Amino acid sequence: MYRIIFPAGLFWLLLCSIAWAASDPTSVRVGVFDNPPIVGIPAGAAPEGIAVDVIRWVAERENWQVTYVSDSFDKLVARLDKGEIDVLVGIAYSDKRAQRFQFSQQSLIGNWGMVFRHPKARIDSLPDLKGKRVALMRSSTHSQALVQLSKQFHAPFTPVYVDTYGQVLDAVVEGRADAGAVNRVFAALHAHQPDLAITSIVFNPIFVHYAAPKQASPVLLQALDRHLAALKADTGSAYYDSLRTWLEAAPAGRYPVWLPWAAASAAGLLVLALAIAGLLRHQVRRQTGELQRRADQLQSEIEQRETAQAHLNQLAYFDALTQLPNREGFNAALNQSLDAMQGTDERLALLFVDIDRLKNINDGLGHGAGDLLLQQIAVRLQSVLRTHDHLSRFGGDEFVVIVSDISDPSDVERVATRLLHCLEMPITVGSTPIYSSASIGIALYPDDARSSEALLKHADTAMYQAKELGRNRFQFYQANQTARAVERLTLDTRLRQALDRDELILHYQPVVALASQRIVGCEALLRWDDPERGLVMPGAFIQAAEDSGLIVQLGEWVLEAGCAQLRDWQKQGKANSMTLAVNVSTRQFEGRRLVKSVEQVLSRTGLAAECLELEITENVMLIMNDEVRCSLDSLRAMGVRLSLDDFGTGYSSLSYLRQLPFHTLKIDQSFVSKLPGEKGDTQIVTTILALAKGFELEVIAEGIETQVQYDFLREHGCEFGQGYLMSRPQAADQFVAMLGTGRIPSAG
Secondary structure, X not given: OOXXXXXXXXXXXXXXXXXXXXXXXXXXXXXXXXXXOOEEOOOOOOOEOHHHHHHHHHHHHHOEEEEEEEOOHHHHHHHHHHOOOOEEEXXXXXXXXXXXXXXXXXXXEEEEEEEEEOOOOOOOOHHHHOOOEEEEEOOOHHHHHHHHHHHHOOOOOEEEEEOOHHHHHHHHHOOXXXXXXXXHHHHHHHOOOOOOEEEEEEEEEEEEEEEEEOOOOXXXXXXXXXXXXXXXXXXXXXXXXXXXXXXXXXXOOOOOOOHHHHHHHHHHHHHHHHHHHHHHHHHHHHHHHHHHHHHHHHHHHHHHHXXXXXXHHHHHHEOOOOOXXXXXXXXXXXXXXXXXXXXXXXXXXXXXXEEOOHHHHHHHHOHHHHHHHHHHHHXXXXXXXXXXXXXXXXXXXXXXXXXXXXXXXXXXXHHHHHHHHOOOOOEEEOOEEEOOOEEEEEEEEOOOOOOHHHHHHHHHHHHHHHHHOOOOEEEEOOHHHHHHHHHHHHHHHHHHHHHHOOOXXXXXXXEEEOOOOEEEEEEEEEEXXXXXXXXXXXXXXXXXXXXXXXXXXXXXXXXXHHHHHHHHHHHOOOOOOOEEEEEEOHHHHHHHHHHHHHHHHHHHHOOOHHHEEEEEEHHHHHHOOHHHHHHHHHHXXXXXXXXXXXXXXXXXXXXXXXHOOOOEEEEOHHHHOOOOOOHHHHHXXXXXXXXXXXXXXXXXXXXXXXXXXXXXXXXXXXXXXXXXXXXXXXXXXXXHHHOOOOEOOOOO
């Protein structure tokens, strides 16, 4: 063994070198561009703004030596691409940009686009931009988004590109552009000029981040994320101090240059008036004082009454949440329009707009989130309407639009299409992007009705027809829709009577182990034995039950009847090892009602919890909240089995699949029916089987109708199946006879 011996002096020098190297600051090149208050570059001074404050705070703690690289935004993006700068501040995230750069996980600030116009330009909504000159900042995400939106709404404009948001506003003020798009934060500080007017066009909510080159080490962004997360968690931190400093500062140039002169002139006139009044005061003081007191009192009373009346009008005619006209405001506007059209050949359309699945959002994220969503939806709807169209909030998730000045139905179609398109982009509530859509019913005056009541009723009927056709669409009223509406009401009444009169029955379809052909369980399927129509399948009435809320009572009836039947078979010694599958609606989760119902049914019937399997559709992901998650955990703790039904057709998330307490996945019959010929469906099925194996879940394939399908599923590791090949759903007496053999002889 050899030893290397350093002289004492050399060893000490080596230690000092190591210590010096460890303390050597990291050099960081930070790209900055003029976009206050996020980042600003004042003449002859260092960069400033919210993003710079955070960089400096982190640099002090990470021992960074920061060098600022100032340039236009599009040139900085190109330099970031080449690795000439290490970090770019204040860049909006987009999927396209994420393919080129690394982005910080933490956003610096949320923002959205706003459009300002020259006071002489008639621009109130997005369609009004057609043919106009619009100033845009080069490479801005908002600029790109506005160009795309204008194409969607058939409103192409002439872009006037500049380098900064300040130059955007200058172009509008100087008349080089009719309008300009800037972000909301910049507008809050710099758009208070007499030659600028705000429009109702608000679009493209984004989040501002830090970015680094794609191939760079992630160390810098990880440090920024770590510190920024800690700063955001503390409302007294330097981050919130910076927001208050830059967002609450009074913007320079807010007051016009003539204001001081006007104030001085007013002051001079006031002094002169006081001097004259002093000379005359001794002559008319008593009379003038009394008259003034009475005049002031009268003026005060008038102002108080006007204020009170305005407040009452606001309460009576406007919606407090969205500030749109409410039902009373709508009625007043519609009646006024109809009165003005009497004796003319003018036409009018009423659009009844119902926001799809808002209840799922309220259940999943809370009513506060639903209110925020409705506010943003109201802004979007208003932004795509024409100046003379009238939007009101009718209540809940319903809006109504009065479209006047139309020549034929195609004019209304264009308005309805714009309304649907404006909801296609996700709406961010908090940090959650929410996708929304609407169903729109349209009734025409005087074609469909001449009274306001009949017109509204027909538009509402057409809206329900749009929902029945699949949502996210518009539908014109047709006379036969009234008959369907009456039929729907009749169906709801008959269903309630069917519950009271014991007209509901259960059929049972076996679940088979594919390898052994043994019957291991069954699914309880609801049927309606209608004295007038005979046996009615659930497809004819389940959706109506969902819409009316009756599905909760139907689901509880199925649960009770199915459990009682299986327990009776067990007592006869014919189904000791079988499980019973019962379908559950997402509405049964409300108020933990499902957990209470299962506990009571198992107690009353004496059925063991492990013999019951609840089939839950993927729509449960739409209402997933703490209450639903807790209900699933409680059911599993009781020993009840949980199955995810129709897997692959809805809203499944792998993270939910890993976290939630399911035992089984059911492959939807739409995939099974195409086996093994359709390559895409074959891959989906084999992927689901592999996924289930990875998560240690059992798999049941639904809708097996041919021997080829049966063999394919068995060969690829599917454990269980059900379908017409093995057995159609059977009445209880027929099913129990089948249990005598315990096997399905026709399959395999």
